Amino acid sequence: MPEKKEVCGVAGCGQDAVRSVALDKAKDILTGKSLTADFRRVHLCREHYRTFRKATKKDRELERLGW
Numbered sequence: 642m643p644e645k646k647e648v649c650g651v652a653g654c655g656q657d658a659v660r661s662v663a664l665d666k667a668k669d670i671l672t673g674k675s676l677t678a679d680f681r682r683v684h685l686c687r688e689h690y691r692t693f694r695k696a697t698k699k700d701r702e703l704e705r706l707g708w
């Protein structure tokens with residue numbers, strides 16, 4: 642059960658967050674954006690999470706190619 646409503650940690654976004662991700666990873670992917678972190682986690686809205694997931698998926702595909 643969600644305790645409280647979180648908002649996206651990307652500066653200027655302000656959308657409701659759907660997921661939280663590790664700050665270090667988010668910094669790698671959302672470069673040039675100012676991020677608000679909560680205990681080394683960044684909350685992301687649907688739109689920013691999609692961007693994040695697309696980038697991490699690319700990593701995973703590269704790993705698979707390396708097999």
Ligand SMILES: [Zn+2]
Pocket residue numbers: 649650651654655656685686687688689
């Ligand atoms: Zn956002």
